[in-house]
Amino acid sequence: MLNVILVGVFFLAAETAAATDEEACLPAKDSSRIVAAGGSIAEMLYSLDAGNLLVAVDSTANYLPETANLPSIGYVRNLSAEGILALKPSLILGEHDMGPVEVLNQISNVEVEVKRIDERHSAQGIIDKFKCVARVLGKEEAAQEIFTSQFAQTVASLERNDQGSAFLPRAALVLNFVDNQPIIAGANTSGDGLLRMAGAQNIFSDIEGWKPLSRELLIAANPQHLVLTERALKSIGGLEGMLSDPLLASTDALEDNNVHAYGGMSLLGFGLQTLEVALSLKGAIK
Known part of the structure; x- marks a missing residue:
């Protein structure tokens, strides 16, 4: 019964969110040839069994094996x-940060439909995006069935508050690490949203955006858990490289082996895979 209630709540919320950007979520005039600008959009198209409509994707969709043989439109x-x-597309379907604006205007001027899908860094935001993409394609019923069968329990687990906020x-x-200097997630980033979804306190939420940080400040903040992209872990020489650095090795996260690495787009792309990653992280940091 709980899952049934949650399905209704999340899809009702999605309808409300769609109303704030009604035009983007309206059914496409012609979805026969889609260019997807954003890995999460391509991921959702495949989930909706609409991958056959794709004629190209951007480079952020490279984590999806299904896109290996599709042309790339860059970043x-x-x-x-x-x-x-x-590529003669009938529809450009993109994430909120698709651009530049001048290029989108140029495409629109030749009567190719362009839709930019809103993004919010939460479980509800992912479901809203999925529902919007489905509505664009006329696949709302399929989206609800997919959510019910594959993601309702995941979302319910993410929404469950197991601990008081004082104990997060x-x-x-x-x-990533650039010259051994970490680029960390501050407030209003996908990284901050991911940590909140997983039930963690972002110790750098007082910083705005993605920011380079000295290793000394990272060590002084002393996180209990360190979450990284696989690219970041590789750039620092893997777990062995981190342990060989006396500063990094002195953090509680390293001392307690609480280092969690995930593929960058699965972790931060806020497609459907991010729901699973957030749940995995939530279980790992309990």
Whole structure:
């Protein structure tokens, strides 16, 4: 019964959210040839069994094996009108940060429909995005069935508050290391949203955005858990490289072996895979 109630709550909330950006979520005029700008969008199209409609994706969809043979349109924030229009798309379906704006305007001016899907860094935000993509394709019933069968229990587990806020595990999320300097997730980032979804306290929530941080400040903050992209872990020489650094090795996270690495887009892309990653992390940091 609880799962049935949650399905209704989350999809009712999705309807409300869609109303704030009604045009983006309206059914497409022609979805026969879709260019997806954003890995989470491509992921959701495949989940909806609509991958056959894709004619190209951007580089952030490389984590999806299904896209291996599709043309690439470059990076979601740095698109080229000429490369996209050469593919003769009927619809450009992109994430909130798709751009630049001038390129999108150029594409729209030649009567190719462009839809930019809103993103919020929460479990509800992911479901809203999924529902919006499904509505664009006329697959709302399929989306609800997929959510009910595959994700309702995951979302219920993420929403369950197992601990009081005063006892949340203290965590930091590192996007990458540049010259051994960590790039950490501050407030209003996908990394901050992911930590909150997993039931962790972001110890750098007083910082805005993604910021480089000295290793000394990271050590002084002393996270109990360190969450990294696999790219970040590789750039620092793996767990062995971190343990060989006296500063990093002195943190509670390293001393207690609480280092958690995930694929970058699965961790931060806020597609459906991010729900599973957040639940995995929630279980790991209890």
